[in-house]
Amino acid sequence: MRSAKLYQYQLPMDSGVILRNQRLVTREGWVVELRDGEAVGYGEIAPLPEFSRETTQQAGEQAQQLLEAWSQGDNLDLSQALPSVAFGLSMAQLELAGGLPADGNYQVAPLCSGDPDDLIVRLDEMPGEKVAKIKVGMYEAVRDGIVTNMFIEAIPEIRLRLDANRQWTPIKAQQFAKYVKPEHRAGIAFLEEPCKTPADSLAFAQETGINIAWDETVRDEGFEVKAEPGVVAIIIKPTLVGSVQRCIELVNQAHAAGLTAVISSSIESSLGLNQLARLAAWQTPGEIPGLDTMQLFAAQLETPWPGCNLPVTSLVTLEVVWQK
16 A cells, blocks of 8 residues: 655754855755555655755655656656656655665764864774865865865875865856965875866866866766766766766766766755665765765754764654645
8 A cells, every 4th residue: 555745844054154156054855755565765856956856845856746647556756857856756666665775874974064173083093095075166175176186285195175166266166276286186086076177177177287177068968978188987876966866877887988077965954864875885886976065054854874963853843735
């Protein structure tokens, strides 16, 4: 016997979370619950402001339409679903069918969102490969170059993942590179989307020897995974990409092209983040995922993140906006 519920959640964020042009005070989204007999599966639908093409309201309305059909015995047709809806519903289906392995990869690449000294302490305590992520492009490119150079000098074995979110012109990207010593550039694992266009980013990689990764480009219409000079990785953010099946396709294509695939967060709640950790362990074993976003929250949702002491909001306390 099938049944489904759609919960709505709002979680408080740390006061310092800024997304491009706005401060994110509250993280809003939906949690879908699918039941079939004794089996149950959950999925999170949480469009990310400034990044998702759909709003939270649009995602909720579409989810209700699809759940209505599913509860009446139809298969979930996600071919035309909005990315966040496709991901949340496909994840719930996968859990319902017992297809998502229980083990997760909870070793994250620490995200530097405050004092650089704090990141150095975390990396000193990190076992194995020392991978960290730094957002660049929000301040002056020269400052970003100096900070990057400082980290590599302080921790020679570091592998930095930098993310510029297409913020730089070619001139600003070159200003950044100028302040990273040539002998330190190998400490940059990759720089995500340095320039406003893929063509400019490719030119930057070839001119500077700094490897790049595709992030926004992965979600461009007509994107194909292929080996290109200077491109070493693709970043897969399921909430922005679409269904679990589409994410797995991208992982397989990346590996076939000799590229690294990194599963990354779109600031999902602890419920969704745990599922991403399990997806990463399953599909990208041995690769540290980009999931160090729990620190941006002031509360968790249903499933605690390992080692996190923030209060946990239970699903039973949330509003059920639709059920059948």
